[in-house]
Amino acid sequence: MFALIPRSLVTNVSSRSAVSLSGQKATVQEAVKWLIDSKKDYHTVSGDTITPSKVMGIDHLRDPRLNKGLAFTLEERQALGIHGLQPARFKTQEEQLELCRISVMRYQENLNKYLYMTELHDRNEKLFFRLLSENIEMLMPIVYTPTVGLACQRFGLIYRRPRGLFITINDRGHVYDVLKNWPESDVRAIVVTDGERILGLGDLGACGMGIPVGKLALYTALAGIKPHHCLPIVLDVGTNNQTLLEDPLYVGLRQKRLSGPEYDSFVDEFMQAAVKRYGQNVLIQFEDFGNHNAFRYLDKYRGVYCTFNDDIQGTAGVAVSGLLASARVTGKKISENKFLFLGAGEAAIGIADLCVKAMQVEGLSLEEARGKIWMMDIDGLLAKGRPEGKLDGHKAYYAKEHKPVKDLASVVNEVKPSVLIGASAASGAFTPEILKSMASFNDRPIIFALSNPTDRAECTAEQAYNNTDGRCIFSSGSPFPPVTYKGTTFYPGQGNNAYIFPGVALGVILARIHHIKEELFLLAAQAVADHVNDSDIQKGSLYPPLSCIRECSVDIATRILDYSYQEGIATVYPEPQDKKAYVMQHLYNYNYESALPTTWPWPNAPEIKTRPIEPTKLMA
Ligand SMILES: NC(=O)C1=CN([C@@H]2O[C@H](COP(=O)(O)OP(=O)(O)OC[C@H]3O[C@@H](n4cnc5c(N)ncnc54)[C@H](OP(=O)(O)O)[C@@H]3O)[C@@H](O)[C@H]2O)C=CC1
Numbered sequence: 001m002f003a004l005i006p007r008s009l010v011t012n013v014s015s016r017s018a019v020s021l022s023g024q025k026a027t028v029q030e031a032v033k034w035l036i037d038s039k040k041d042y043h044t045v046s047g048d049t050i051t052p053s054k055v056m057g058i059d060h061l062r063d064p065r066l067n068k069g070l071a072f073t074l075e076e077r078q079a080l081g082i083h084g085l086q087p088a089r090f091k092t093q094e095e096q097l098e099l100c101r102i103s104v105m106r107y108q109e110n111l112n113k114y115l116y117m118t119e120l121h122d123r124n125e126k127l128f129f130r131l132l133s134e135n136i137e138m139l140m141p142i143v144y145t146p147t148v149g150l151a152c153q154r155f156g157l158i159y160r161r162p163r164g165l166f167i168t169i170n171d172r173g174h175v176y177d178v179l180k181n182w183p184e185s186d187v188r189a190i191v192v193t194d195g196e197r198i199l200g201l202g203d204l205g206a207c208g209m210g211i212p213v214g215k216l217a218l219y220t221a222l223a224g225i226k227p228h229h230c231l232p233i234v235l236d237v238g239t240n241n242q243t244l245l246e247d248p249l250y251v252g253l254r255q256k257r258l259s260g261p262e263y264d265s266f267v268d269e270f271m272q273a274a275v276k277r278y279g280q281n282v283l284i285q286f287e288d289f290g291n292h293n294a295f296r297y298l299d300k301y302r303g304v305y306c307t308f309n310d311d312i313q314g315t316a317g318v319a320v321s322g323l324l325a326s327a328r329v330t331g332k333k334i335s336e337n338k339f340l341f342l343g344a345g346e347a348a349i350g351i352a353d354l355c356v357k358a359m360q361v362e363g364l365s366l367e368e369a370r371g372k373i374w375m376m377d378i379d380g381l382l383a384k385g386r387p388e389g390k391l392d393g394h395k396a397y398y399a400k401e402h403k404p405v406k407d408l409a410s411v412v413n414e415v416k417p418s419v420l421i422g423a424s425a426a427s428g429a430f431t432p433e434i435l436k437s438m439a440s441f442n443d444r445p446i447i448f449a450l451s452n453p454t455d456r457a458e459c460t461a462e463q464a465y466n467n468t469d470g471r472c473i474f475s476s477g478s479p480f481p482p483v484t485y486k487g488t489t490f491y492p493g494q495g496n497n498a499y500i501f502p503g504v505a506l507g508v509i510l511a512r513i514h515h516i517k518e519e520l521f522l523l524a525a526q527a528v529a530d531h532v533n534d535s536d537i538q539k540g541s542l543y544p545p546l547s548c549i550r551e552c553s554v555d556i557a558t559r560i561l562d563y564s565y566q567e568g569i570a571t572v573y574p575e576p577q578d579k580k581a582y583v584m585q586h587l588y589n590y591n592y593e594s595a596l597p598t599t600w601p602w603p604n605a606p607e608i609k610t611r612p613i614e615p616t617k618l619m620a
């Protein structure tokens with residue numbers, strides 16, 4: 001009888017003294033080595049005969065992890081049993097990449113480019129990641145903000161193949177069983193959302209899955225974390241978005257969002273199940289939860305699990321990095337600035353808290369540091385005793401003895417901040433009048449419009465430069481094209497947590513840190529700032545080019561390893577002596593490897609006729 005067995009179980013046949021491998025006699029040890037080398041996932045076993053499954057032949061084309069398309073050589077096509085299943089042409093990965101670049105650029109609509117990338121991800125994983133990694137500036141806006149926002153909004157319409165795990169409240173009591181359905185057993189990182197605050201687009205329920213998928217694509221493309229170590233998850237607890245509830249295309253649970261103790265116990269069960277399934281070191285990144293849950297869960301879980309909240313902590317890292325780099329333009333330390341935030345939510349409070357930490361490192365007391373930060377929420381200035389708007393949680397730290405003020409322009413004129421940061425999703429809130437005011441009392445005003453996606457930004461890059469006489473230092477959460485003002489072209493940097501979370505995750509995973517300390521984000525901020533060079537600054541950017549994020553991620557991870565061994569929070573022993581080499585050694589390789597076992601051809605195997613592969617011209 002034939003049976004399909006996983007490669008990991010092939011060693012079960014070791015009790016046999018000899019086997020027949022694809023018709024060739026071999027010792028068990030040789031056969032096992034061949035099978036392991038062959039990187040096949042399944043083999044048929046019949047009696048003492050182990051045969052690479054014929055069914056799995058075609059699965060080399062169907063499985064995105066194994067598929068190389070026309071890049072399979074003649075030897076591989078014959079050895080894997082896929083000869084004849086593709087056209088005769090052989091291509092290099094470089095030729096395939098060129099075709100992909102041409103194909104993706106042929107689409108006019110960004111959503112179609114997104115769909116092309118999704119289809120490529122589903123078809124050929126290595127090609128997808130190499131394409132993305134080598135074309136970050138062109139493709140990050142497609143797989144990530146802003147296009148991913150649109151993809152989430154159209155999720156029901158564009159949904160074709162599943163990616164990630166959807167765990168609903170109906171799975172309560174069985175969350176672990178659902179996790180067991182995920183086909184990978186060695187998951188090291190989970191990005192989870194409940195879809196309540198997707199970018200600045202609000203509650204998108206289960207359609208929020210695009211975000212964990214996009215974030216984890218960046219884990220691999222920007223930090224070399226292996227794709228099979230990554231798991232995107234949506235906790236579907238319903239949605240309060242009435243439009244979605246009435247949308248026949250909505251694919252999530254069609255009911256109001258669960259809240260209160262039942263919701264909490266569901267999230268508790270998820271956390272416990274994740275650790276039971278993948279071990280206590282599994283990294284769990286919270287993404288785009290509603291404000292009221294984000295802070296609570298960070299406080300509740302950070303000392304118990306290996307977890308962080310990207311919107312609070314990752315965003316803080318990237319903003320502080322920009323502020324550190326801004327010193328090269330303004331000559332001011334962070335503590336020599338006065339800050340005004342529009343927004344007092346996850347991103348704004350996260351940034352403010354990390355700025356305070358940075359200012360303390362620069363020598364300020366906690367009170368002095370908090371005193372330099374002014375904040376506004378939907379009810380206006382955080383002023384003690386204001387009649388409207390609670391000052392709960394961290395908001396209270398930044399509330400000032402001040403009369404209530406509602407409008408941003410008045411606060412700007414009164415406070416005269418040197419740094420204006422928007423994390424409110426209030427598009428256009430930085431009006432020309434406000435920008436002009438910033439330029440009237442600052443030589444080089446710092447303006448961060450961090451809200452995503454693009455149409456939620458507090459101002460555009462063009463508005464910022466035009467209304468500050470080209471003197472502002474600008475960055476935004478989603479990318480803006482270069483702006484030419486009075487003959488000078490500015491290339492604004494992207495103040496997005498994508499500079500931070502992939503590198504932090506890489507460092508945490510490699511050091512196997514149990515709990516993620518705040519210091520890691522300060523350290524990551526410093527690392528990214530160190531990668532900014534004079535030409536970046538001259539071009540108008542506080543960040544290194546997107547094409548350098550991989551280097552930043554490796555540097556962040558290396559510094560995290562150094563720090564975690566110094567602090568005794570790393571749990572991998574023996575301690576790697578050369579930390580950077582250790583990081584490099586563990587990066588995902590998106591180049592194709594031979595699909596042939598190293599020992600191929602098997603002794604006495606029929607000779608494979610080969611012919612030279614002729615270099616062919618790329619498409620025009
Ligand atoms: N660039 C980046 O890397 C990141 C960008 N972001 C972006 O930041 C934005 C906010 O995210 P997040 O902080 O998580 O969301 P939250 O919901 O936690 O916070 C939003 C904050 O903005 C305030 N707010 C809303 N509307 C207005 C308004 N008209 N005027 C003044 N304040 C207003 C809210 O007030 P109240 O408290 O009263 O409700 C709240 O304090 C989103 O667009 C998100 O995409 C987020 C993370 C990373």
Ligand SMILES: CC(=O)C(=O)O
Binds near residue numbers: 145310451
């Ligand atoms: C970038 C990001 O995490 C956000 O906008 O939510």
Ligand SMILES: [Mg+2]
Binds near residue numbers: 199287288310311
């Ligand atoms: Mg987010």
